Amino acid sequence: MPHADRAPTLSDIHAAAARIAPLAHVTPVLRSRSLDAIAGCELHFKCEHLQRIGAFKFRGAANAVFSLDEAAAARGVVTQSSGNHGAAIALACRLRGIPATVVVPRSAPAIKLAAIRDFGARIVPCDTSQAARDAATAEVLRESGGELIHPFNDARVIAGQGTATLELLAQAPGLDTVLAPVSGGGLLSGTAIAAHAHDAGIRVFAAEPEGAADAHASFVSGARVTGRHAETICDGLRAELGTLTFPIVREHVEDILLVSDDEVVAAMRLVWERLKQAIEPSAAVTLAAVLRHRGRFAGRRVGLILSGGNVDLDALPWRTGGTAA
Amino acid sequence: MPHADRAPTLSDIHAAAARIAPLAHVTPVLRSRSLDAIAGCELHFKCEHLQRIGAFKFRGAANAVFSLDEAAAARGVVTQSSGNHGAAIALACRLRGIPATVVVPRSAPAIKLAAIRDFGARIVPCDTSQAARDAATAEVLRESGGELIHPFNDARVIAGQGTATLELLAQAPGLDTVLAPVSGGGLLSGTAIAAHAHDAGIRVFAAEPEGAADAHASFVSGARVTGRHAETICDGLRAELGTLTFPIVREHVEDILLVSDDEVVAAMRLVWERLKQAIEPSAAVTLAAVLRHRGRFAGRRVGLILSGGNVDLDALPWRTGGTAA
Numbered sequence: 001m002p003h004a005d006r007a008p009t010l011s012d013i014h015a016a017a018a019r020i021a022p023l024a025h026v027t028p029v030l031r032s033r034s035l036d037a038i039a040g041c042e043l044h045f046k047c048e049h050l051q052r053i054g055a056f057k058f059r060g061a062a063n064a065v066f067s068l069d070e071a072a073a074a075r076g077v078v079t080q081s082s083g084n085h086g087a088a089i090a091l092a093c094r095l096r097g098i099p100a101t102v103v104v105p106r107s108a109p110a111i112k113l114a115a116i117r118d119f120g121a122r123i124v125p126c127d128t129s130q131a132a133r134d135a136a137t138a139e140v141l142r143e144s145g146g147e148l149i150h151p152f153n154d155a156r157v158i159a160g161q162g163t164a165t166l167e168l169l170a171q172a173p174g175l176d177t178v179l180a181p182v183s184g185g186g187l188l189s190g191t192a193i194a195a196h197a198h199d200a201g202i203r204v205f206a207a208e209p210e211g212a213a214d215a216h217a218s219f220v221s222g223a224r225v226t227g228r229h230a231e232t233i234c235d236g237l238r239a240e241l242g243t244l245t246f247p248i249v250r251e252h253v254e255d256i257l258l259v260s261d262d263e264v265v266a267a268m269r270l271v272w273e274r275l276k277q278a279i280e281p282s283a284a285v286t287l288a289a290v291l292r293h294r295g296r297f298a299g300r301r302v303g304l305i306l307s308g309g310n311v312d313l314d315a316l317p318w319r320t321g322g323t324a325a
Numbered sequence: 326m327p328h329a330d331r332a333p334t335l336s337d338i339h340a341a342a343a344r345i346a347p348l349a350h351v352t353p354v355l356r357s358r359s360l361d362a363i364a365g366c367e368l369h370f371k372c373e374h375l376q377r378i379g380a381f382k383f384r385g386a387a388n389a390v391f392s393l394d395e396a397a398a399a400r401g402v403v404t405q406s407s408g409n410h411g412a413a414i415a416l417a418c419r420l421r422g423i424p425a426t427v428v429v430p431r432s433a434p435a436i437k438l439a440a441i442r443d444f445g446a447r448i449v450p451c452d453t454s455q456a457a458r459d460a461a462t463a464e465v466l467r468e469s470g471g472e473l474i475h476p477f478n479d480a481r482v483i484a485g486q487g488t489a490t491l492e493l494l495a496q497a498p499g500l501d502t503v504l505a506p507v508s509g510g511g512l513l514s515g516t517a518i519a520a521h522a523h524d525a526g527i528r529v530f531a532a533e534p535e536g537a538a539d540a541h542a543s544f545v546s547g548a549r550v551t552g553r554h555a556e557t558i559c560d561g562l563r564a565e566l567g568t569l570t571f572p573i574v575r576e577h578v579e580d581i582l583l584v585s586d587d588e589v590v591a592a593m594r595l596v597w598e599r600l601k602q603a604i605e606p607s608a609a610v611t612l613a614a615v616l617r618h619r620g621r622f623a624g625r626r627v628g629l630i631l632s633g634g635n636v637d638l639d640a641l642p643w644r645t646g647g648t649a650a
Contacts, residue, residue, distance in 0.1 A: 050355075278598075313594055313645070315645060
């Protein structure tokens with residue numbers, strides 16, 4: 001088991017894969033001739049929206065929860081999350097039979113809140129800023145004595161998220177490029193470590209909304225940028241890089257590609273129309289990045305992590321006719 | 326190759342499977358714990374919305390087009406279709422390099438018309454009634470000398486549609502019940518023949534919208550009902566049973582279960598939310614039927630054909646917020 005505060009290795013990711021094998025789905029990889037033609041490259045979509053709780057987050061949460069020793073597990077788990085990680089911790093704790101508390105910003109979508117509640121976790125609401133989330137989490141930890149499983153700044157979580165890329169590289173041999181969304185950097189770090197351990201020549205890119213471009217700013221400046229206000233339709237991508245994930249991102253990632261919310265919505269619609277997959281906006285940033293920066297991907301064999309599918313069907317980012325009663 | 330006007334056999338379906346293997350996808354079968362809990366039975370969803378052109382229709386069209394001899398093929402293919410079969414014929418003809426003409430009712434959704442056009446077929450518009458479709462088709466056949474490939478009343482098409490169930494029964498061993506939507510009865514006939522050749526004890530049900538309940542009326546009365554006006558959100562289920570499909574349906578189908586459009590929309594949303602699959606309304610009738618008639622399926626192992634995913638995202642059957650620019 002990796003130290004919670006040290007970058008995980010390939011063997012940590014292999015251990016995570018073994019640990020979560022009885023719990024998590026091996027998700028399919030989908031392709032589309034028409035999307036390949038539109039993008040001008042080979043696209044391999046790793047369908048983590050078909051993971052349990054509808055997002056890759058279950059991998060990291062399950063790895064962390066199931067690597068706790070009995071005594072720590074008995075005290076329960078505490079986390080903070082805008083949604084998918086909270087649902088993932090709630091389900092993992094239910095499967096292990098231990099209590100879970102999730103600190104949730106008030107801006108979280110109703111569908112994600114409902115999932116956390118349905119899995120039996122206690123919810124503590126807080127304000128949206130990272131500082132407010134941290135303060136509320138610290139308060140709950142103090143009062144409960146539980147174990148913090150941070151949504152991304154935790155090597156157990158990063159190792160778990162990396163298992164998606166282990167699978168992807170086995171399912172789609174010969175990929176030369178991998179893209180993941182970046183928010184706190186847990187998925188991106190796990191993706192990058194797994195990809196480069198597999199083949200140091202694989203190019204790893206991140207995609208980030210322009211309205212939450214803190215990772216891009218950190219990457220370009222070389223110093224971790226914090227405290228910015230995020231304003232984007234991608235409700236899963238509003239967190240900031242952590243102290244653990246930032247160095248991993250700097251070491252492994254070739255570039256962080258920015259996309260506008262309009263580009264995200266267009267890419268999301270393409271995935272719905274062509275792949276028939278109902279993904280959430282945050283999951284569409286990678287395709288949006290390939291389409292906006294197409295010169296960098298021309299002719300390449302590209303793996304993209306479709307990170308989640310928890311979208312509120314009554315609040316889609318476009319208007320529809322309402323053709324039925 | 327089966328006679329076009331005689332019910333196909335299991336060996337016709339096996340031959341179709343071999344013929345279309347280089348052309349069609351083997352589509353996945355998806356499951357969902359939460360949908361099983363809601364339905365009170367085991368649900369196995371055969372994902373034909375992930376077939377080429379986004380619907381099972383490609384199977385029958387490809388089988389028919391690729392079983393034409395050279396001389397017939399050279400004269401081209403004519404068909405009538407509210408959408409998916411037209412796109413399927415258009416693509417199959419493009420793959421074989423022969424001309425296609427599709428007679429399309431003016432009520433067909435824009436997304437389906439666009440697909441037919443994109444695959445290079447000639448489109449002939451007509452009125453929505455079955456009589457109008459038949460008249461326009463006869464006119465085109467007279468003028469072109471081409472080969473008619475009817476969307477459902479054709480044994481080559483039925484045999485092709487049956488290949489989906491061959492796959493399903495191999496992918497999900499032990500199914501005791503299979504459901505398919507019914508419109509003209511091509512998919513239902515192929516499903517029933519394949520299922521009963523595999524195991525005569527498998528129960529075969531059809532699902533049909535209340536607003537297009539001609540198959541139900543035919544089934545109950547024992548005489549083929551035609552000439553009714555169909556009014557349903559299920560744009561793919563407005564045709565009537567044919568002379569070839571009606572006897573097959575009577576022989577093999579245990580019951581035709583009716584569902585309201587509201588039930589269809591609710592089932593469609595469940596599939597979008599829980600399976601993350603963007604299916605069209607017509608594809609949701611089978612789940613709607615299981616939920617409405619749950620007593621008949623309690624505890625059973627049920628295969629459902631998700632027939633297509635060609636839905637206009639700007640005309641969804643519910644209103645959404647339009648949260649982005």
